[in-house]
Amino acid sequence: MTFRHVFNHFVKSLTPLYDKQEAENITSWIFEEKLGISKTALAIREQETISEVKANDLAYKLVRLLKGEPVQYVLGNTVFYGLKFKVNKKVLIPRPETEELVDWIIKDQTVSQPINLIDIGTGSGCIAIALKKNLTHANVMAIDISTEALEVARENARLNETVVDFFQYNILNASEEEAPETFLQGKNFNVIMSNPPYIPQTEISEMHRNVVQFEPHLALFVPDADPLIYYKAIAAFAVGRLLTDGFIYVELHENKADEVTEVFRSHGFQSITIRADMQGKQRMLKAGR
Numbered sequence: 001m002t003f004r005h006v007f008n009h010f011v012k013s014l015t016p017l018y019d020k021q022e023a024e025n026i027t028s029w030i031f032e033e034k035l036g037i038s039k040t041a042l043a044i045r046e047q048e049t050i051s052e053v054k055a056n057d058l059a060y061k062l063v064r065l066l067k068g069e070p071v072q073y074v075l076g077n078t079v080f081y082g083l084k085f086k087v088n089k090k091v092l093i094p095r096p097e098t099e100e101l102v103d104w105i106i107k108d109q110t111v112s113q114p115i116n117l118i119d120i121g122t123g124s125g126c127i128a129i130a131l132k133k134n135l136t137h138a139n140v141m142a143i144d145i146s147t148e149a150l151e152v153a154r155e156n157a158r159l160n161e162t163v164v165d166f167f168q169y170n171i172l173n174a175s176e177e178e179a180p181e182t183f184l185q186g187k188n189f190n191v192i193m194s195n196p197p198y199i200p201q202t203e204i205s206e207m208h209r210n211v212v213q214f215e216p217h218l219a220l221f222v223p224d225a226d227p228l229i230y231y232k233a234i235a236a237f238a239v240g241r242l243l244t245d246g247f248i249y250v251e252l253h254e255n256k257a258d259e260v261t262e263v264f265r266s267h268g269f270q271s272i273t274i275r276a277d278m279q280g281k282q283r284m285l286k287a288g289r
């Protein structure tokens with residue numbers, strides 16, 4: 001079989017799950033990662049014969065893709081804010097709108113002196129690591145409830161040659177009545193950021209199966225009875241941890257911007273900005289005192 005034959009077979013096989021353009025993009029990504037062949041190179045080498053070993057490896061990848069598994073999990077990595085990250089089923093696949101949130105934070109940081117940042121619900125570590133890579137003067141801490149996610153995040157920090165302090169911590173258990181965790185004692189932050197779970201359970205039926213069946217529900221969904229539970233916890237945490245001139249940045253459900261705004265206002269944060277993503281959806285919030 002030639003490279004072109006295999007490429008076309010991939011695209012044809014995937015079109016029942018994805019539109020043709022997305023099927024071609026996924027196939028191109030597989031070819032570049034597993035064969036080292038870009039779109040340009042394919043045009044030149046399309047009639048070359050693929051080895052049996054490589055063909056068998058690609059066939060296994062295709063079986064996984066046909067089950068709806070996201071290509072990022074099939075390959076075991078993705079790119080976020082220009083950096084490569086390992087991903088598996090224990091962490092969410094980073095999204096482009098989260099890159100926009102990171103970009104907002106970076107562009108707001110105009111000072112050169114050390115600052116303290118904390119990422120709540122870090123998952124793969126993509127936000128914390130991208131910030132540390134671009135704000136080298138920042139001290140970055142990241143927390144997550146999942147030990148398995150933290151293992152992935154620590155590996156990503158090593159791969160990207162960044163120093164981020166990762167800790168296991170459940171933000172929903174944080175309250176003024178509880179004694180602060182040792183790693184938080186005496187810590188205050190210039191920036192608190194989070195891409196928390198925010199999708200109500202009732203929306204599961206509307207979502208693509210490659211998200212519902214493969215990505216961790218713990219990092220995606222919230223109870224219908226209390227869909228703002230994480231924003232309430234983040235706001236309460238920030239009351240005692242955010243420095244006077246500091247800011248909170250969070251990603252939003254596109255239909256919850258007004259409600260999340262009220263959560264932060266009720267905790268005393270009056271300087272609030274909502275920003276739309278590239279699709280025009282209200283997906284980011286910045287709050288200060």
